[in-house]
Amino acid sequence: MSRAKPTSRGSGSGSGVSVASVLLHLLPAVFLFALFAGVGILHVTSRVLVVDMGYRLSKAEAEERALTRENDRLKLELATLKSPARLEKLAREKLGMSMPSGPLVVALPAELPGNKRTTRVEAREARGVRVAERAGAR
Incomplete structure (x- = not known):
């Protein structure tokens, strides 16, 4: 009950395999390959984005540490400039002021x-x- 397929690939009209049937058999493999390729591209893209975000986070943390150091330095400078002894000395020497x-x-x-x-x-x-x-x- 099975048909015998011709073994020769001649140019005869009844002896060839049609292009449509070959494409029909290859279609699931092509879809599977496209699916794996798409998943692979998405995975690589997500990993690249994670690494990029890690670099950006590291850079932001370094900037935060630098700004914290600068803030601490400015607080110390402000405390030094606002000290009563320094202000009294400036008032006496530069402005000629004295205590009443x-x-x-x-x-x-x-x-x-x-x-x-x-x-x-x-x-x-x-x-x-x-x-x-x-x-x-x-």
Whole structure:
């Protein structure tokens, strides 16, 4: 019940295998190869992206460490510049300032939040130093 296929590949009309039947038998293999190739390409692409992200993360961590060091250095510099001893020295040497003597310091009474008075502030001379005081405080 099986048919015998001709063994010779001649140019006869009934003795050849059609191109369509060969392609039909090769089609599953071609699809399988295309599937494996696609999966391989996706796998390689994902690995390349992971490695690239790793390099970017490493670079960002190095930048974060450098910025943290710079921030610490700037905090130390700020603390040094704001030190009271340095500010007093600059005020004395560069600006010619000095600490006021006792009577030149005027303490103003604290105002309560509910009392809103309009007071005029005037300046008076005391031994060559101008001191601001309230008009009604004399």
